[in-house]
Amino acid sequence: MKNEMYFCPLYSGSSGNALFCQYGDTRLLIDAGKTGRCIGEALESIGVSPDTLSGILITHEHSDHIQGAGVMARRYHLPLYATQETWRAMTGKIGKVPGDLIRTVQSGKGFWLGEIGVEPFSIPHDAADPVGYRLWGGKLSVSTATDLGVFTQDVYDRISGSTLVLLESNHDPDMLRANPNYNALLKARILGDRGHLSNESCAGALLRLIAGGTRNLILGHLSGENNTPVLARRVSETAMLREGIRPGADVRLEVALRDETGEIFVLKETE
Numbered sequence: 001m002k003n004e005m006y007f008c009p010l011y012s013g014s015s016g017n018a019l020f021c022q023y024g025d026t027r028l029l030i031d032a033g034k035t036g037r038c039i040g041e042a043l044e045s046i047g048v049s050p051d052t053l054s055g056i057l058i059t060h061e062h063s064d065h066i067q068g069a070g071v072m073a074r075r076y077h078l079p080l081y082a083t084q085e086t087w088r089a090m091t092g093k094i095g096k097v098p099g100d101l102i103r104t105v106q107s108g109k110g111f112w113l114g115e116i117g118v119e120p121f122s123i124p125h126d127a128a129d130p131v132g133y134r135l136w137g138g139k140l141s142v143s144t145a146t147d148l149g150v151f152t153q154d155v156y157d158r159i160s161g162s163t164l165v166l167l168e169s170n171h172d173p174d175m176l177r178a179n180p181n182y183n184a185l186l187k188a189r190i191l192g193d194r195g196h197l198s199n200e201s202c203a204g205a206l207l208r209l210i211a212g213g214t215r216n217l218i219l220g221h222l223s224g225e226n227n228t229p230v231l232a233r234r235v236s237e238t239a240m241l242r243e244g245i246r247p248g249a250d251v252r253l254e255v256a257l258r259d260e261t262g263e264i265f266v267l268k269e270t271e
């Protein structure tokens, strides 16, 4: 339906990311960080045939965001959208992409992908030129911001007022510091300003987004070793309750899982 927007986290986490969005007849993916087969099956499971997609928006060149991008682009003849620096960095990692499927995006420069208005915005992360995306369908908008070391004022300005936000809730800092499988360098990288957002930072950002009018929130890109869905949810819920916001009543809060396709959010213009 024309005045409805659909959003579904197919996969989200450090083991692979692919997010689905639809408005009108335009269907697209943000990232394709699992195998093409995996993503194809996840799409079929929500009733979407992969060959009806209009394109794939890439956030950055880390493998958990591009693993199946080349395969899907070639198999279904889908244009791939990424910043110029991301293209440079991912060339060689996703196989050959035919020239007519290569699209370049730029932070701050909006464009139309079918009926969806797309706004890429820069995020602080240790990649060549990483971006998040705000997607517009009529007055509705969905924003995704994962893989960011800090929730900056600029990111807030770009996504404030979105109907739905999927925000990174990557790790519990204590679990990460105590993890014997991660060396000091890796820990510093994740905790750094160009790493990943902790549960606490995510919760603080969500409060700001709620104050700005957002009512649909998804926690995403959870670490498999340094977080759990229960813990991530608890940190955000506790922060909300402290402010008198009731999760489930005042706002909808979900956790996108690493290996399980999430529910479809149906957003309506009357909301």
Ligand SMILES: [Zn+2]
Binding pocket: 013, 014, 017, 062, 064, 065, 147, 221
């Ligand atoms: Zn990632």
Ligand SMILES: [Zn+2]
Binding pocket: 060, 062, 125, 127, 147
């Ligand atoms: Zn990354």
